[in-house]
Amino acid sequence: MSYSSRGRGDHGGSDSRGGSRGRGGFDPRGGRGGGSYRGSSESRSRGGPGGSQGRGGGGRREPPAPPSVLLDGNLEVNPNVEPFEDKCLAVNKKDLKGGKGILALRPDFGTKGRKIMLRTNFYEMNINPDAVFYTYRVSLKPEKGLRRHIKTAFRNLMNMEVFKQLHAATDGASEIVTVARMPKVGELLVSGETPGEEEQRGTRNKDKKPMFKFTFTEGVVIRPAQLMQALRDCHVQEKVNNEDVAIRVLNILMSKHPYDDEGTVIAGKTRNKYFWIDDRKQSAYLGGGLECIRGFYSSMRLSAGRVLLNINVNHSAFFAPGPLAKLVAEFQMVFGNDLPLLNRYIRSLRVYNTHLPKVKDEYGKMTWRERSIWGLASPKDGSRLPSPPKIKELGAAPPDCKFFLEDPNDGRAGPPSGRYVTVVEYFKLKYGIVVKEMNRPCVNVGGHDKPSYLPLDVCLVVPGQITNGELGTSQRQAIIGFSCRRPPDNLLTIKSNGLKMIGSEKEGFFRRGLKVKPGLLVVPGRILNAPGLRYGRKIQVPKSGSWNLRDSKFCRGVTVTNWAALVIYTESKAPDVNQTHMPAVRALKNASEKLGLSLNMTGPEFPITPIKYNRFELRKNLDGLFTRAKERGFEFVLVFLPNTDERIFSEVKYAGDVKYGVLTHCCLSDKFLNGNEQYMANNAMKINLKLGGINQALEQPKSSRLIDEGKTMVVGLDVTHPSATDPPEFPSIACIVASVDKDLGQWPGEAQIQGKKVERIEKLHDMLANCLRRWEKRNRQLPENIIVYRDGVSEGQFEMVAQYEYDSLCKATAMMYRHRPAITIIVCGKRHNVRFFPTKMEDMDKTSNPINGTIVDRGITRPIFWDFYLQAQAPIQGSARPAHYVVLRDEIFTDKKINPEGKASDMVQELTHNICYLMGRCTRSVSYSTPAFLADRFCDRARRYVRAEMAKQMFLEDRAADQAGRRPDYRFHFEDNVVQIHPGIADRMVYI
DSSP states (O other): OOOOOOOOOBOSSBOTTOSTTOOSOOOTTOOOOOOOBOOOOOOSSSOSOOSOOOSOSOOSOOOOOOGGGGGOSOOOOOTTHHHHHHHHHHHHHTTSSSOSSSSOOOOOOOOOSEEEEEEESEEEEEEOTTOOEEEEEEEOOOOTTOGGGHHHHHHHHHTSHHHHHTTOEEOSSSEEEESSOOSOOSEEEEEOOOHHHHHHOOSOGGGOOOEEEEEEEEEEEEOHHHHHHHHTOTTOOSOOTTHHHHHHHHHHHHTHHHHHOTTEEEETTTTOEEEEOSTTOOEEEEETTEEEEEEEEEEEEEETTEEEEEEEEEEEEEEOSEEHHHHHHHHHHHHOSOHHHHHHHSTTOEEEETTSOOEEOTTSOEEOOEEEOOEEOOTTTTTTSSSOOEEOSTTOOGGGEEEEEOOOOSSOOOSOOSEEEEHHHHHHHHHOOOOOOTTSOOEEOSOSSSOOEEOGGGEEEOSOEEOOSOOOHHHHHHHHHHHOOOHHHHHHHIIIIIHHHHTTTSHHHHHTTEEEOSSOOEEEEEEOOOOOEEETTEEEOOBTTBOOOTTOOOSBOOEEOSEEEEEEEOSSSOOOHHHHTHHHHHHHHHHHHHHTOEEOOOSSSOOEEEEEOOTTTHHHHHHHHHHHHHHTTOSEEEEEESSOOHHHHHHHHIIIIIIIOOEEEEEEHHHHHTOOHHHHHHHHHHHHHHTTOBOOEEOTTTSOHHHHTTOEEEEEEEEEOOOTTSOTTOOEEEEEEEOOSTTOOOOOEEEEEESTTOOSOTTHHHHHHHHHHHHHHHHSSOOSEEEEEEESOOGGGHHHIIIIIHHHHHHHHHTTOSSOOEEEEEEEEOSOOOOEEESSGGGBOTTSSBOTTEEEOSSSSOTTSEEEEEEOOOOSSSBOOOEEEEEEEOSSTTOTTTOTTOOHHHHHHHHHHHHTTOOTTSSBOOSSOHHHHHHHHHHHHHHHHHHHHHHHHHHHHHHHHHHHTSOOOOOOOOOGGGSOOOGGGTTSOTTO
């Protein structure tokens, strides 16, 4: 039998995790299962409420492409690139330690592995050397209440004849790029109305025409000829002058066609994700009022002597267009009646107001007026008004939402003024509308100071609005189901629609001096061999990125003499756990013993306790149970969960990991009771790791002489940030994990709360110091080398890591060493859009992906960076996403004393690849470096601790509010110890 965890490939650039790197979708009520595909019946315009929200319908989807698609096309490689790369390398070698920049220079290229050719999702660009791009910073300060007109004002600005003649492009916010200098730089007065709004606007003072004063400031002038000259100079060892500005300008120019296309929306912080929302749209319904739309990511990249265009398929979650009442109902089916979460969920959502007359939009189409939702009706609204609204609670329904009706003072007829009216009364008297959504909340489209309430009946969600909030469990499953596509499908989509989306064949594209060379780029690659893995006395060599545990034992199994089980149930009657659960517990024991994990069940009766789940009593019950577990010295507790409600899991882990120091292993009762031997073995792997065991190790010294010497500690770092749907007080959390010996089998770590949205790790010196103490305790000496894999930083943050975090690492070692150890920092990136496609049948796996172990360090990389792409995993489905590694600082691999053989790139690439096989909880290689992967998992667990603390504070505030006869006022505060592991188990991998 084969014991393995299930792996998945890339989901076509899916943004299913939400914004700001928020981890683990908060699905407090569990999930309903995956959504289904749906079609689109929208007209090809932005106007209109969108199509039917029925779950049926196949949607507009392309048929599966055969693997032969990957073999089409020539394999020509630009003959000038490799000689230029070698020339740059020769210059680098002269000055590896003292380069002009602060980042490590590439010392050489890798040579190990079988050579192959790969197609990429890059096109080479031709930029007119005579072109000149002028940039202008645009500023405007809208009057209060006019902010909603900014988007229209920008479009009206770009439609002015002067900007049409200049072939201008804009980011729609603060910058305009032109191909010739503006005749006059200064100020322009622009209307913020659509043609229809201007036609219907009355002469009343409060309906005066919204005008915007745009102020232009001349910015940097970009000359592509100078950019190309610098890129082709092998002596340039740092970023070229104005490089970041040049890339931004080129991306703005590339976005011109999508910006002008009425059926396209632009998303992303850098506005380089494009989605069709008209009849060209491909989408799937996710549940909870969301849909996933397939689109494209596009970005200019600088490479060795040339400019490249990267295009990738992208999937993002959007609010489904249609009735807001349906969105709210769907939300409640997924998340329950969590009004604070709904309030954050729909904040800033734009809706059409169907009770008002239609007007012409910027494209001349008739549509309803738009308003942005401030939030749900709240008791805090209009608190400074002479007669504030009377709102009993957050999310008050139309009959309970009262506001003071002022005299209009303009002679218009309307409801009797000078009194309080409900939303129900007002809409009946004013518009003759009978409100039907009587039990659902009203929304405020005015603001906190001057609220304006609408019932859900008159609100339609505007198409094309991306959501940056976290997704629930069922929504994540649905987005994976839609976005998980094989390489031939993605390649065909890129070829057929990618360039079409950006309008590369349009006349305006050429007039801006841009041209895309035909054919996707082909680059050289290599396939590294899999490392040998040690299990007990056996050596296993993985095949296709996986292996099995048949007749194998863990490297170091643990013996447990005192443990217990806890069954949390939801049924009205307690289960007879000795009959229902004990057989499965014994099956776990038997499967574990075959692997070398001894779970002794001696004594007259095994302690297994059932408790009924009650959301108000769960914390109290867990406190009592874990107190007794601590008193009885249980080494770990096996916890059976009744469902996927993440609140239960968070409470159990917070109590065990943080409050009481009792190791826990959670599993779903339904799955566990029906689990086969493979399922039990998968659980045994996690339990053995939590208890300090080692499941597998690299074959030494064959896999890595550097690690086998026992003098090198490997570290993983990551930071997680709050998502858009988290409360304002939710912190960022930094985590570190580190090896404790040369086996690289145990990775305990530290978690710390830090400033919100702060990416640098503020307390890194203290966190590393604790890891060094663990190493010293185990090995009786400190490590001589420290290799750090840093997860989750963008290219713009490289210098922050190379300076600030490097200094923090040095500070930690200065407190503990007489002579500082050698430190290497490698950034591990997975949120990029680079993909590779095999060009021969013998170079692809059964899913049409490149064979795992594929590595690329030439053709699309930069000579000034020491970077490479590595695909270590073999996905079961979907497209493999290679990890991107950049060596920022190096004091190990290029040191001749540490690495006398030289070949620094081969050494770092092989070690990084081999470490991907050390994820002890599964029998598959993982997609990026194990320590970085584990730091990411630790961040996810730490978020659970914060959520449990947040639930506790909400419970206490609810109780205090009830006793005082007032409304709850949730204001969260999180101490550092909320995420700090209990000292009794701080040396364990609690987060597995």
